[in-house]
Amino acid sequence: MLSQRLRYAALQDRVVTAEEAASWIEDGMTLGMSGFTAAGDVKVIPLALVERAKKLGKPFKVNVYTGASINSKIDGVLAESGIVNIRLPYQSEKRMRAALNNGDVCYIDQHLSHTAELLRSGAIPPVDVALIEAIAITEEGYIVPTTSVGNSHIFVAQAKEVIIELNMAQPLALEGLHDVYDPGHQGHRQPIPLTEAGQRVGTTAIAVDPAKIRGIVITNQPDVSSAIVPPDEETEQMAQHLLNFLKDEVAAGRLGPNLAPLQSGVGSVANAVFHGFLNSEFRDLEVYSEVLQDSVFQLLDAGKIKMASGCSFTLSPKTNEFVMENLDKYRDKLVLRPQEISNNPGLIRRLGLIAINTALEVDIYGHVNSTHVMGTQMMNGIGGSGDFARNARLTFFCTKSYAKNGKISSIVPMCSHVDHTEHDVDIIVTEQGLADLRGLSPRERAKRIIDNCSHPSYRPLLQAYYEEAVARGGHTPHIIEKALSFHARYVQTGSMLE
Amino acid sequence: MLSQRLRYAALQDRVVTAEEAASWIEDGMTLGMSGFTAAGDVKVIPLALVERAKKLGKPFKVNVYTGASINSKIDGVLAESGIVNIRLPYQSEKRMRAALNNGDVCYIDQHLSHTAELLRSGAIPPVDVALIEAIAITEEGYIVPTTSVGNSHIFVAQAKEVIIELNMAQPLALEGLHDVYDPGHQGHRQPIPLTEAGQRVGTTAIAVDPAKIRGIVITNQPDVSSAIVPPDEETEQMAQHLLNFLKDEVAAGRLGPNLAPLQSGVGSVANAVFHGFLNSEFRDLEVYSEVLQDSVFQLLDAGKIKMASGCSFTLSPKTNEFVMENLDKYRDKLVLRPQEISNNPGLIRRLGLIAINTALEVDIYGHVNSTHVMGTQMMNGIGGSGDFARNARLTFFCTKSYAKNGKISSIVPMCSHVDHTEHDVDIIVTEQGLADLRGLSPRERAKRIIDNCSHPSYRPLLQAYYEEAVARGGHTPHIIEKALSFHARYVQTGSMLE
Ligand SMILES: CC(C)(COP(=O)(O)OP(=O)(O)OC[C@H]1O[C@@H](n2cnc3c(N)ncnc32)[C@H](O)[C@@H]1OP(=O)(O)O)[C@@H](O)C(=O)NCCC(=O)NCCS
Ligand SMILES: CC(C)(COP(=O)(O)OP(=O)(O)OC[C@H]1O[C@@H](n2cnc3c(N)ncnc32)[C@H](O)[C@@H]1OP(=O)(O)O)[C@@H](O)C(=O)NCCC(=O)NCCS
Numbered sequence: 001m002l003s004q005r006l007r008y009a010a011l012q013d014r015v016v017t018a019e020e021a022a023s024w025i026e027d028g029m030t031l032g033m034s035g036f037t038a039a040g041d042v043k044v045i046p047l048a049l050v051e052r053a054k055k056l057g058k059p060f061k062v063n064v065y066t067g068a069s070i071n072s073k074i075d076g077v078l079a080e081s082g083i084v085n086i087r088l089p090y091q092s093e094k095r096m097r098a099a100l101n102n103g104d105v106c107y108i109d110q111h112l113s114h115t116a117e118l119l120r121s122g123a124i125p126p127v128d129v130a131l132i133e134a135i136a137i138t139e140e141g142y143i144v145p146t147t148s149v150g151n152s153h154i155f156v157a158q159a160k161e162v163i164i165e166l167n168m169a170q171p172l173a174l175e176g177l178h179d180v181y182d183p184g185h186q187g188h189r190q191p192i193p194l195t196e197a198g199q200r201v202g203t204t205a206i207a208v209d210p211a212k213i214r215g216i217v218i219t220n221q222p223d224v225s226s227a228i229v230p231p232d233e234e235t236e237q238m239a240q241h242l243l244n245f246l247k248d249e250v251a252a253g254r255l256g257p258n259l260a261p262l263q264s265g266v267g268s269v270a271n272a273v274f275h276g277f278l279n280s281e282f283r284d285l286e287v288y289s290e291v292l293q294d295s296v297f298q299l300l301d302a303g304k305i306k307m308a309s310g311c312s313f314t315l316s317p318k319t320n321e322f323v324m325e326n327l328d329k330y331r332d333k334l335v336l337r338p339q340e341i342s343n344n345p346g347l348i349r350r351l352g353l354i355a356i357n358t359a360l361e362v363d364i365y366g367h368v369n370s371t372h373v374m375g376t377q378m379m380n381g382i383g384g385s386g387d388f389a390r391n392a393r394l395t396f397f398c399t400k401s402y403a404k405n406g407k408i409s410s411i412v413p414m415c416s417h418v419d420h421t422e423h424d425v426d427i428i429v430t431e432q433g434l435a436d437l438r439g440l441s442p443r444e445r446a447k448r449i450i451d452n453c454s455h456p457s458y459r460p461l462l463q464a465y466y467e468e469a470v471a472r473g474g475h476t477p478h479i480i481e482k483a484l485s486f487h488a489r490y491v492q493t494g495s496m497l498e
Numbered sequence: 499m500l501s502q503r504l505r506y507a508a509l510q511d512r513v514v515t516a517e518e519a520a521s522w523i524e525d526g527m528t529l530g531m532s533g534f535t536a537a538g539d540v541k542v543i544p545l546a547l548v549e550r551a552k553k554l555g556k557p558f559k560v561n562v563y564t565g566a567s568i569n570s571k572i573d574g575v576l577a578e579s580g581i582v583n584i585r586l587p588y589q590s591e592k593r594m595r596a597a598l599n600n601g602d603v604c605y606i607d608q609h610l611s612h613t614a615e616l617l618r619s620g621a622i623p624p625v626d627v628a629l630i631e632a633i634a635i636t637e638e639g640y641i642v643p644t645t646s647v648g649n650s651h652i653f654v655a656q657a658k659e660v661i662i663e664l665n666m667a668q669p670l671a672l673e674g675l676h677d678v679y680d681p682g683h684q685g686h687r688q689p690i691p692l693t694e695a696g697q698r699v700g701t702t703a704i705a706v707d708p709a710k711i712r713g714i715v716i717t718n719q720p721d722v723s724s725a726i727v728p729p730d731e732e733t734e735q736m737a738q739h740l741l742n743f744l745k746d747e748v749a750a751g752r753l754g755p756n757l758a759p760l761q762s763g764v765g766s767v768a769n770a771v772f773h774g775f776l777n778s779e780f781r782d783l784e785v786y787s788e789v790l791q792d793s794v795f796q797l798l799d800a801g802k803i804k805m806a807s808g809c810s811f812t813l814s815p816k817t818n819e820f821v822m823e824n825l826d827k828y829r830d831k832l833v834l835r836p837q838e839i840s841n842n843p844g845l846i847r848r849l850g851l852i853a854i855n856t857a858l859e860v861d862i863y864g865h866v867n868s869t870h871v872m873g874t875q876m877m878n879g880i881g882g883s884g885d886f887a888r889n890a891r892l893t894f895f896c897t898k899s900y901a902k903n904g905k906i907s908s909i910v911p912m913c914s915h916v917d918h919t920e921h922d923v924d925i926i927v928t929e930q931g932l933a934d935l936r937g938l939s940p941r942e943r944a945k946r947i948i949d950n951c952s953h954p955s956y957r958p959l960l961q962a963y964y965e966e967a968v969a970r971g972g973h974t975p976h977i978i979e980k981a982l983s984f985h986a987r988y989v990q991t992g993s994m995l996e
Contacts, residue, residue: 086937101973106939109973111888111921117847121891122752123924123936186850186891187758191689254620260685345889346844349615352684367916375912375981376972382921390609390888391843393619393684414873416978418865418916423609423880426621438621439584441604474874475599475607480914481986483873488979 002218005166008141008210016215021163022048024214025129027060030086032127032155035074036067036312036339037266037291040148042131042165043221046074050081061085063125067150067311067339068112068290068383069093071224079105086125089115092380101377109371112290112384113343116154120185130159132206133219135170141210142203145178146170147223148312149338153180153206161214168220173327178204178336194347197261197286198307198335222324228294228316229268231275234431238398239272241434242356243280245427249394257281261288263348263388265357266314269398271295273356277304288351290342290384292334294319300333309335311342343384348391355392357385359399359420361410362428362453364446364466365476366437368397368420374487375416382419389424401430401455407495409458411449413465414483428453442476461486461498500716503664506639506708514713519661520546522712523627525558528584530625530653533572534565534810534837535764535789538646540629540663541719544572548579559583561623565648565809565837566610566788566881567591569722577603584623587613590878599875607869610788610882611841614652618683628657630704631717633668639708640701643676644668645721646810647836651678651704659712666718671825676702676834692845695759695784696805696833720822726792726814727766729773732929736896737770739932740854741778743925747892755779759786761846761886763855764812767896769793771854775802786849788840788882790832792817798831807833809840841882846889853890855883857897857918859908860926860951862944862964863974864935866895866918872985873914880917887922899928899953905993907956909947911963912981926951940974959984959996 006012022045025031035041046064053060063086064078075093078084087100089110100107108124118124132152136144145152146167156162181202183189194201231239249255259282264270274295277285287296287308294316299305313336315323323330341347348355360379361369370385371378389395397420399410410430422445428435433452437445450462469477486496504510520543523529533539544562551558561584562576573591576582585598587608598605608616616622630650634642643650644665654660679700681687692699729737747753757780762768772793775783785794785806792814797803811834813821821828839845846853858877859867868883869876887893895918897908908928920943926933931950935943948960967975984994 086939100939102971103941103968106942107973108937108939109921114921117891118936121850122750123892125937183848186848189848190693191691191848193689195688252620344844345847346842349843350681350684350687350689352619372972372974375978376967376970376974376976378973382919386888386919386921390884393615394621416976416981417974419919419921421880421884421917421919423607423612423884423917438616439606439623441584441598441606443601444604469874470601472874473600474870475605475876476870476874476915478874478914480873480982480989483914483982484978491978 004172005136005168006216007139008137011137011141011210011213011216014213014216016217018044018048018217021045021215021217022052025049025062029128030063030065030125032065032130032151032159033070034067034132034145034148034150034152035070036148036150037069037314038071038226039223039312039314040133040146040150041070041074042133044165044217044219045131045163046078050077050083053081053083065115065127065151065155067148073224090381090383097378107378109378109381111382111386112339113345113387115151116340117186119154119158127155127158128160130155130162131165132156132162133165133167135167135172135174137164138205141213142205142207144175144205146174149178149180149336150311151339153182153338156206156208157182162208162212163214164216165219166216168218169222171324171327176204176331177334180206180338181341192341192344192347195350197288197309197351200335223320225317225320226314229271231268231272234400235268235272237431238269238429239276241429242273242396243276245434258284260352260354260393261286263289263353263355263392265385266291266293267358269358270356274299278302288353290339297323300330307333309337309342311337311339343387345387345391348388352393353388354394355388356396356398357389359397361412361415362397362399362449363412363415364449364462365442366422366425366428366445366449367415367418368425369415369417370419372417374491386420389420395424395426396429397425398429401432401453406457408490409455409486409496411454411458411462412486413462414478416484416487443470457497502670503634503666504714505637506635509635509639509708509711509714512711512714514715516542516546516715519543519713519715520550522659523547523560527626528561528563528623530563530628530649530657531568532565532630532643532646532648532650533568534646534648535567535812536569536724537721537810537812538631538644538648539568539572540631542663542715542717543629543661544576548575548581551579551581563613563625563649563653565646571722588879588881595876605876607876607879609880609884610837611843611885613649614838615684617652617656625653625656626658628653628660629663630654630660631663631665633665633670633672635662636703639711640703640705642673642703644672647676647678647834648809649837651680651836654704654706655680660706660710661712662714663717664714666716667720669822669825674702674829675832678704678836679839690839690842690845693848695786695807695849698833721818723815723818724812727769729766729770732898733766733770735929736767736927737774739927740771740894741774743932743934756782758852758891759784759849761787761851761853761890763883764789764791765856767856768854772797776800786851788837795821798828805831807835807840809835809837841885843885843889846886850891851886852892853886854894854896855887857895859910859913860895860897860947861910861913862947862960863940864920864923864926864943864947865913865916866923867913867915868917870915872989884918887918893922893924894927895923896927899930899951904955906988907953907984907994909952909956909960910984911960912976914982914985941968955995
């Protein structure tokens, strides 16, 4: 029933079609769209906009800002249509990736906690129109988001006009899960009062002057759920190394039995690790993360996790269906926050998180490349990995020790691109083993990473490189003309092996 | 008079010689020593310890933790004596540099705000003995630091024993300037209540159980003041570019006339910039920085700065003498804090700082190397530059466009070591000009950096590299086998020029 969803009567005459809403968007505008990891994204207006641009038959470009990645269909169609000028702060879609790698799209890869600040300070073009998916408009005309919060609050605050996609397929029972907190302008801020992972510090809807809401488009499409990557032998080995390490930390008294609030990136390793917690002795765990995946709900069901805070749900179709139908069961254990709060450096440090993220490659000194294949081709983006890695109490990076059937070593002499410096990386995990780098100087780090983490087929090559480098000396020994030789060889021969 | 300085009567019988204090330090111990940028460091016990180790005539090693760099004499003698195992988190001394670059010392280069957290979480060996310079011991037996706070509070909290150097040459009038705040353990923290640069949130002395104070050594040596590097033509040009940019930001409404709290690294560029403020229209400025240098006091005298917060004073002999004799004049305008507060990521973001730091080299995409000459030889360390750069509202990196009489270009295709990724760098300044990188994709960044910042003798080489790289494609175009060719050429021929 629309009246349950659209409770501010004066807005009821603003219901329009996607086409009409799209017709308000002009060439050169900046759009702030809801959506984080394909959750809670606007689903019809972007497609209508692409149609409008086609029909216009003249150059038409917009800037597209989101929370993080949006569902592949939208990012893909936007890329193909050629209407995107600037895209930020994150994407993970094949066609968008191609467009930004060939220079057609100006992609600005950002720490996910930074976008709101960059908008406030005027460092990037301001948002003209906010496109926000909602489950409801409240009695005050405020916007209740759906399965993510992302950057929606700042887009709404900054936009001249707001257009809502009121999605009847997103359950109204989501209402009450959100915790919208806007820290305000830098230099005029109070401390964010959050001191526990599950604490509520904000409001359940995004405040807005209803006069700014120009149109409301009614939709009825569930989120495009993510395919869940099942653990394979190697991700299970990685999870096991990591869990054993955590057990040892508890035994050594450096962590308590309920560890510290957990953050984990998306993907198979994260899922395998969280799966591993199911059969572990850890209890009363807390999650303070970006994305909440299937495994978080399994752990909630099993009573292992007592609270989970994130900024979006990214679930498989089956879990999504179950969760959306049983939200009452999880209501008091879940919080969805803006990404500048879920990823806030001050809060991550205050809470003392354990951060588990995935790398493309790691070098022998512990620098991490999360983004650029062979130093040049953008994969997805840095996402929140830097927000967490830098400020967490314990920072893990996981990667298989090799890629492309062994043609690539994920442990290299020098990263071809650095997203996380050795200062921010505590522990490297591959299927081969785990390297605890805390309190080690670079030379000690190199030995441990090569010995514990590299694939046996590359270990001798890495050892030889390291020994030759040490003979030249330096705090971080390198043979500068060979530091990227593994990559150069791959580009030339299709393999990093000699 | 000792009684004014040593007000806790029960400690009066603990006064000992430096030699006696040193005799309590055993092989394998970890020492937490006060001192930040050669301010407030312990001056006699480390030298006595070196003597003790010599006399022992058997292997003797200690770990040496400090706030940041200490005066060259101490770090140099420690390095020469060969008694240092681990050294952290920062140094800037010739002999220590040689020792760590040849692998004799295990140097752990850390973000300066991280050391206290790493100690709390047990990530690095704990402090056995704290050696702290003080102006006084209070009636409660608490320690009043001298010209820096640094990591002293955490060293004192963690050490089993504390030894004080009570320095009669440091004026008692420093008392009251310090603001010691310990955030407590991660996961059990309240928000740090600081919302303005000059606000006091802590205590004026370091709380300690006086029973832990094993000995007190009386000293009478002023800090070894820093030589002030006068601005030259090029640093003045850099300062001018930077100030013009700030004026434009005010004109564009992105900053107010009193800007935002300023942080600046040590050195000639920082001094030149601050000098430039003297004759500018900016007013009511605030400083929230690590080190307070001469120029801060000139600006205080001129009424340009209304508040300055730091974690140490690093002054030239003349300014030092004047300031120490006239502390009352500055009393209500100065605060000295622990480095985990001056450099706190949450506070830096909350206050929205303008951060001005210096780079060794910058690449065409805006990555910054602050530490490793030719990717291998450690210069000093990352210091606080990462704490500030990542979290500031506006992050500048300055460098002359060339080094070693033009044999080295400070703008290179790819940094030979990355301390700050492009995500953390807003603006590059050289004597040639300024590149505002905000809101630019990597390809746009490259053009702007090469055009505005590179030295004319290297510009064509950089342009040629960039064009060849773009022909290969990628979000961040590189020719992987040539990305470090400038460095390789320098290592081989002594010049980066072809
Ligand atoms: C780094 C990242 C791409 C790894 O993703 P993943 O799905 O766990 O890893 P996979 O092993 O499946 O690798 C993904 C692809 O990269 C390739 N790859 C992996 N390592 C590689 C390497 N060292 N060099 C080149 N390619 C590599 C794989 O072959 C695979 O390619 P394909 O898609 O053509 O099959 C992903 O975690 C990411 O985007 N991270 C950055 C953002 C982030 O960390 N977000 C979470 C923070 S909250
Ligand atoms: C980067 C840093 C070394 C620059 O120092 P500086 O004194 O401003 O710079 P200078 O131009 O005088 O250069 C210092 C030396 O590096 C050399 N140098 C400069 N650029 C170089 C380059 N690209 N490659 C090799 N050497 C270079 C200079 O020739 C000079 O050498 P010298 O000592 O033999 O004469 C210094 O700022 C630093 O240590 N920064 C890291 C810590 C930090 O930022 N702290 C403040 C944060 S709060």
